[in-house]
Amino acid sequence: MAKYRVHVNDPLDEEATEMLMSKKELEVTSGYLDKEKLLQVIPEIDVLIVRSATKVTADVIEAGKRLKIIARAGVGLDNVDVAKAREKGIKVLNTPGASAPSVAELTLALMLACVKGIVKASVSLKEGRWEKKGLTGRELLGKTLGLVGFGSIGQEVAKRALAFGMRVIAYDPAKPKTDLPVEYVDLDQLLRESDIVSLHVPLTEETRYIIDKEAISKMKDGVIIINTARGGVINEEALYEALVSGKVYAAGLDVFEVEPPNDELRRKLLSLDNVVATPHIGASTHEAQKRVGTEIVQKVFEELGI
Ligand code: MLT
Secondary structure, eight states: OOOEEEEEOSOOOHHHHHHHHTOTTEEEEESOOOHHHHHHHGGGOSEEEEOSSSOBOHHHHHHOTTOOEEEESSSOOTTBOHHHHHHTTOEEEOOTTTTHHHHHHHHHHHHHHHHHTHHHHHHHHHTTOOOOGGGOOOOOTTOEEEEEOOSHHHHHHHHHHHHTTOEEEEEOTTOOOOOSSOEEOOHHHHHHHOSEEEEOOOOOTTTTTSBOHHHHHHSOTTEEEEEOSOGGGBOHHHHHHHHHHTSEEEEEESOOSSSSOOHHHHHTGGGOTTEEEOSSOTTOSHHHHHHHHHHHHHHHHHHHTO
């Protein structure tokens, strides 16, 4: 007889789902339940597996009388009330490195799209124009990239940026050990010296609005800002004003404070020509989803000792 009930509330990779199904110790259910329905079933669940859509709030955790593990297939834990889970002795698992190459590749794609004006060029050509004049871009070669956050994703970005001939500097209070030729600097120095600032920090009380009006004012004129981390780490109003004034040359954004973006964001930030935007697809590659899914399931097995 199955010992543990597992509910998978967000889509999970096929191979990972098969791994779960293959264990006789597990009774597995899957399918998205909204908050109200989740609250009804959670008292019977031992392991809850989620991605980013499900918000594992304090009341869900409180109602999880049998809950032993909250498994987040992905990096960010901002959709899980980790403090509440800890208080209840519930283990929270995630997969910090599994999607790093995919997020790093999107970061480089956004950087290149910004310096080369790729989206603008493509739209204008498809609309029947051949306007090379307004499309003189910039090179990455020789530019300084400032990485705010130097965990697994920041490091993957650095490797790729170094291959493009960039100088890479990083701000990360934890200063992870690295063999990469990357210099650690404080945040002010990073803001002053970077041609491109790219964010790779989780959203926490310390990092909320780490890029605000004051931080932007310290940056070089014509800086480029890339965000594939979390929306709340940039003050979007301050970024909008800086993009309009030309202080910021362009921004590549995969994440937003409200997802999907609200009308105000569509009308302002997303309407600008110098913004390249994608709908939070950093980890959305087949390879990353397979790694994320199989790694989180493996971690659940280890935790349950099965
Ligand atoms: C992550 O935190 O894993 C990525 O942002 C993708 C996601 O939210 O699923």
